[in-house]
Amino acid sequence: DAGVTQSPTHLIKTRGQQVTLRCSPKSGHDTVSWYQQALGQGPQFIFQYYEEEERQRGNFPDRFSGHQFPNYSSELNVNALWLGDSALYLCASSLPGGRSDTQYFGPGTRLTVL
Amino acid sequence: GNSVTQMEGPVTLSEEAFLTINCTYTATGYPSLFWYVQYPGEGLQLLLKATKADDKGSNKGFEATYRKETTSFHLEKGSVQVSDSAVYFCALTLYSSASKIIFGSGTRLSIRP
Numbered sequence: 001d002a003g004v005t006q007s008p009t010h011l012i013k014t015r016g017q018q019v020t021l022r023c024s025p026k027s028g029h030d031t032v033s034w035y036q037q038a039l040g041q042g043p044q045f046i047f048q049y050y051e052e053e054e055r056q057r058g059n060f061p062d063r064f065s066g067h068q069f070p071n072y073s074s075e076l077n078v079n080a081l082w083l084g085d086s087a088l089y090l091c092a093s094s095l096p097g098g099r100s101d102t103q104y105f106g107p108g109t110r111l112t113v114l
Numbered sequence: 115g116n117s118v119t120q121m122e123g124p125v126t127l128s129e130e131a132f133l134t135i136n137c138t139y140t141a142t143g144y145p146s147l148f149w150y151v152q153y154p155g156e157g158l159q160l161l162l163k164a165t166k167a168d169d170k171g172s173n174k175g176f177e178a179t180y181r182k183e184t185t186s187f188h189l190e191k192g193s194v195q196v197s198d199s200a201v202y203f204c205a206l207t208l209y210s211s212a213s214k215i216i217f218g219s220g221t222r223l224s225i226r227p
Contacts, residue, residue, distance in 0.1 A: 004157075033213070042203050042217030043158070056214055090157065094213055103215060105158040
């Protein structure tokens, strides 16, 4: 049973560019959450997707947007990148409808903005 | 607001020493409490959880008890191993917030052989 997968593993961008990160949830899961983990910090909640809609959002600007596809996979898009967006981006999935409080995390995508 | 405060690191111990990592929380309502672990180069893994007051979560020799009266969820292990070296995160969720996880800042643990 494949766990949560994310791509790419690493990414380097320059300021002002746009980036798209991808996530496939664990088999049987339909809810996907995204987190940003800056170096030396705990992960911060960006948003959560369920039934292809954004269900909840953390304190992140509109430059951060997302999408969920019918197969439950998800994308995180960040526009107008700046240096402070450099971080590990984690995707997590959970059981249908968010009924479980346990989330399973992927290995993350390391984004470096130069 | 809702938040988690955990013991600052780094923490360095010798193999077979006793481990305690302190964690306290502030929450409206009745949170579920978690410890996650992040091994070098890997993603976050759930270590243990407790969903109500006085529950004890345990896994791999680690334990933590949900103490509502002191709003705490301290992580303990009786005898640490070198393989326990990792970053440990205390966290909470609230049912009302659709499983959004609120994490502490993490505690880096290093175990000397």
